[in-house]
Amino acid sequence: MRLQVGGRWAVLAALFISVAYAQAPPPSPQAPSPARLKSCAACHGEDGNSAIASTPSIAGQPRIFLENYLVLTREGLRGSDAMQALLKGIPDREIVALARHYSGLKAVPVPGAVDRVLFERGRAIAARTRCGSCHLPDYSGREQMPRLAGQREEFLLEVMLQYRQNRRRGGDTMMSAALHGIPESEFAALAHFFSRLQ
């Protein structure tokens, strides 16, 4: 698959650069710099799948979603202060490379027990509230709309609460509106359902 090749190529490029160059070459538009990838990996995992409960996985996210998120966070219009500090001054071409890299990696949900009752309840709520009309029926996301399938459960829950409580910086107004009318008590089931999907 093309996506896997891209990932492997990036790793090879990283090795090549670190071995062969004494001085840093200009970053290629296709591959992010090894230093940048290392910085991302510290929280989001080497392969873009986060091992930290409240930190999102970024592997397999739509490329446009990642690009938009990174640009707007750099601009101070979205995301957290911590992410903004990491992205300070990063040029567009590196953002394009990072988005391409992580969108090409495979999302691997963290193994965890499935609570069948909660899972099925979440599935029914998601169907009723039509989350799939934007995030697609398999919740893999598309374009500017993020992947939900396999995302960290705690993260999903927190994001929904942020939207509901109007404390998400740069939150998408359409998403706030989409959550309108879904009781907060249903968020946990939704988060559990999405996080356990492949």
Next chain:
Amino acid sequence: MKIKACALSSAALLAFTVQCAFSQDKPKPPPAWHQGKPAAMAESKLAPVPGKMTETPASEIPLDKLKLPKGFKVEVWASGLVGGRAMTMNEEQTRMWVGTRAMGRIYEVTIEGGKTSHKVLVDKLLQPTAVFANGALYVFAIDKVLRYDNAANGAAGQPVDMTAVFRLPPEQHHNWKYVRLGPDKKLYVPFGAPCNICEVSKEYAQIRRYNLDGSGMEVIATGVRNTVGFDFHPKTGELWFTDHGRDWMGDEGPEDELNRLSKPGQNFGFPYCHAKGVVDPDVAKGKKDACKGVTLPVTTMGPHAAVMGLQFYTGTMFPKEYQGLAFVARKGSWNRTNKFGYDVVTVKASPDGKGAKVTPFATGFMDPKDNSFWGRPAYLAQLKDGSLLVSDEQLGAIYRISYSAPAPAKKN
């Protein structure tokens, strides 16, 4: 932008969840863009088209795909203005300012000998636009108005905060603003309906005008769903404006509109009466005479076309048949199975709005064969030499369209 104190959501969570929220006084509105979605379309996956938020170098813009009538040519005039939309210039046309939506920036473009360079004048604003008026640059964000005085040779220094006098209502949906200086030296400012289809409160679905100091506010047009482009007729001085039709009523309509305000106070129909008399199936139920007293459009502009910038052509570079026509940019549809618009058209009509005819002018931003697109023409401006500028919000570029008469064939 008002930012509340940052709040730690839970001590157990990492820094990622430290959030600062925008303060908002009202509870969230119901789902704005899903309103009016009928059961029959419940499974539809149509969704707004994402913008591009990274720079596109001029060399990557496929301008060769654009098609224009014979004798016209197009070139990249400026690029790297990520998310750039509406354009405003000083009288001498040595400076231009370009606003954005999500990017939160106003760009300042310096024009010298036909070449352009640019910088970010101000950023981190909520969907800002700019208008040059009376030597000053006004920046209108959804929640803020700033005025840079003595800006003709570049805006500098601290702007005057005019927010309090303009009293902008808080809703964001459909409330990015196109602002224009009228022949009466007043600022014309639209306030869109904060929904797809709904009954609106008295602050929305209208066009207002203000004195330059923000005083003397008048609502001059009501029933206007979402106008994001207008111009004043070169002969009559009347306001002509584009308006977006509602969504989720199917692929064929109701069509967007081109309207003419012949006297202040006219009602253009929203939310009960759309296009040339389409009665709304959701909010006008059981309402008699939904279109009574409504000023109908000069012409409809196509289903879901997203009609944006409007420019009456007053130059002489283009051939006679183009002089006096309205040029209209159609940014292109999302709520339609097959894409529509993604072009610039001309509208020929008499000054009283009769006999309107819409003709494609610049096409090729979209490919109907695979329903793909590369650019989204948004706004128009006319240079002193009579050439026409078109901003492409998708690629953050401005194109210049010029004309030269084909050389007569030489005879030997």
